Amino acid sequence: MTLDREQVLRSAAALLTRKSTATMDEVARAAGIGRATLHRHFAGRDALVAALENLGIQEFEAALDAAALDEGSAEDGLRRLVTAVQPGAGLLSFLVTENQLFEGDDVNEGWSRLDARVSAFFRRGQERGEFRIDLTPAWLTEALYGLIGSCAWSVQTGRVAAQDFSYMIVELLLGGARRSVEK
Amino acid sequence: MTLDREQVLRSAAALLTRKSTATMDEVARAAGIGRATLHRHFAGRDALVAALENLGIQEFEAALDAAALDEGSAEDGLRRLVTAVQPGAGLLSFLVTENQLFEGDDVNEGWSRLDARVSAFFRRGQERGEFRIDLTPAWLTEALYGLIGSCAWSVQTGRVAAQDFSYMIVELLLGGARRSVEK
DNA sequence: AGTCGATGGGACATCGCTGTCTCACATGGG
DNA sequence: CCCATGTGAGACAGCGATGTCCCATCGACT
Structure with missing residues (x-):
């Protein structure tokens, strides 16, 4: 049940590519997870973008x-x-x-x-x-x-x-x- | 004393070109006017962008x-x-x-x-x-x-x-x- | 079955930006 | 000189997004 971090990043990339101003909530929905869970894995929007940058x-x-x-x-x-x-x-x-x-x-x-x-x-x-x-x-x-x-x-x-x-x-x-x- | 609308649009364009997420306040400062004045001439951010689009x-x-x-x-x-x-x-x-x-x-x-x-x-x-x-x-x-x-x-x-x-x-x-x- | 870890949903306070308003002031015209 | 128009500064409420927390639930492992 452990979250597939890679998968989350993929869908976030796909979404942000189309709409670079998407909210954390939208990113979470797109990944099929809750906003809270998204925050558990990425401290905030900056951390998410940083992770995407590394990817x-x-x-x-x-x-x-x-x-x-x-x-x-x-x-x-x-x-x-x-x-x-x-x-x-x-x-x-x-x-x-x-x-x-x-x-x-x-x-x-x-x-x-x-x-x-x-x-x-x-x-x-x-x-x-x-x-x-x-x-x-x-x-x-x-x-x-x-x-x-x-x-x-x-x-x-x-x-x-x-x-x-x-x-x-x-x-x-x-x-x-x-x-x-x-x- | 009448505001130079063209001049405001020019400086707004110059600023937004460098930083597309600049706030209304920053746009106003860049134009050397107050935020209230900016709002008097452009109903809101959308109106400002629309004016820039026309320009x-x-x-x-x-x-x-x-x-x-x-x-x-x-x-x-x-x-x-x-x-x-x-x-x-x-x-x-x-x-x-x-x-x-x-x-x-x-x-x-x-x-x-x-x-x-x-x-x-x-x-x-x-x-x-x-x-x-x-x-x-x-x-x-x-x-x-x-x-x-x-x-x-x-x-x-x-x-x-x-x-x-x-x-x-x-x-x-x-x-x-x-x-x-x-x- | 029981326990543990992770998740989802919701509540909550907070923050930054927005849009509106008021008031004091300056500039320009009558 | 006085009035009118336009402006700057600040106050204010509203809103959306953020980040944190709690709790019920679900699944895995023992």
């Missing part, structure tokens, strides 16, 4: 590991990364938004580590001549986050099919919308 | 008009649009986020009109052979919003120089990060 960081880091960014071309690596990220895309964009809201310098060090990994990936791609050098790694990183968020939202509203998720992001990020002559 | 729609529509999207190449049109949008980029991304939060089917009809204009622009670009046809106009539209938001945020945090705003967005959206051989 998101862990998932994103796992996606980075699974993508094996350095194997093969940078393009293939990015494609694997976006595909691996898709299941947690909603949570990721919720956390990015939440982080922007957050005014405090003590940013979770997990984010800087992840940012560094993504940024380093783009930099290596530039050094290997696969990526343009006039778009900075920092911007490409932010743009990737933005596109993931936009595409997750587009999927949720039906503007983009879920199966096209990684294609739309990677093609736009790498190839751009311009129609090249040789294609 | 944002108006600005974005003006940018669309000023960009003259149909003159010259689609690429130049997009470049003009992004440049014209830059001053209102923060407000725009605040409103986009606010709209996602909003759960009600009565979306401000201004947005659908603007969406339609942007979407139609991408579609025309496809028909003229300037844009790829495997990325749907709806996705390109959402991606444009996302990139504008990401870049505005990046500028605010110092990751991207303000003068590079339109370059970073347009180059990424049109050309992509891949380094083509002929360049």
Whole structure:
């Protein structure tokens, strides 16, 4: 009967992804538990968000590991990364938004580590001549986050099919919308 | 002594762009007026946001008009649009986020009109052979919003120089990060 | 069956924000 | 000079969300 903490976090993530202002009561209902029980496991809203943050960081880091960014071309690596990220895309964009809201310098060090990994990936791609050098790694990183968020939202509203998720992001990020002559 | 309504809206936009959860009191302070005065001019928070929405729609529509999207190449049109949008980029991304939060089917009809204009622009670009046809106009539209938001945020945090705003967005959206051989 | 631990529901006080009101004051016009 | 309009500051009640507590209940384990 012990509460499935993981399951609670999953449903909370799913709900907060759609409605980031959901109350503790709504989160509890969505998880199928009572508000009191939710409070027993997460001291308060802050603690809940912190737990979600850890979950998101862990998932994103796992996606980075699974993508094996350095194997093969940078393009293939990015494609694997976006595909691996898709299941947690909603949570990721919720956390990015939440982080922007957050005014405090003590940013979770997990984010800087992840940012560094993504940024380093783009930099290596530039050094290997696969990526343009006039778009900075920092911007490409932010743009990737933005596109993931936009595409997750587009999927949720039906503007983009879920199966096209990684294609739309990677093609736009790498190839751009311009129609090249040789294609 | 009459209150400068426009000025209040500007500072409210600037504040809410940075901190979208700011209270009425903070908005009033930021505008250099008392909370009571703020309430005299905007019945409540909803009314304030609605006024900001109208302002944002108006600005974005003006940018669309000023960009003259149909003159010259689609690429130049997009470049003009992004440049014209830059001053209102923060407000725009605040409103986009606010709209996602909003759960009600009565979306401000201004947005659908603007969406339609942007979407139609991408579609025309496809028909003229300037844009790829495997990325749907709806996705390109959402991606444009996302990139504008990401870049505005990046500028605010110092990751991207303000003068590079339109370059970073347009180059990424049109050309992509891949380094083509002929360049 | 009996006990223990965890849960759900409800009651409760508290807190922050909101919206309204009043009053004193300043500025500008008649 | 006096009046009118608009403003700032503060007080006030209302509301929704939060966090804590208690108690009845349910399930698992002995």
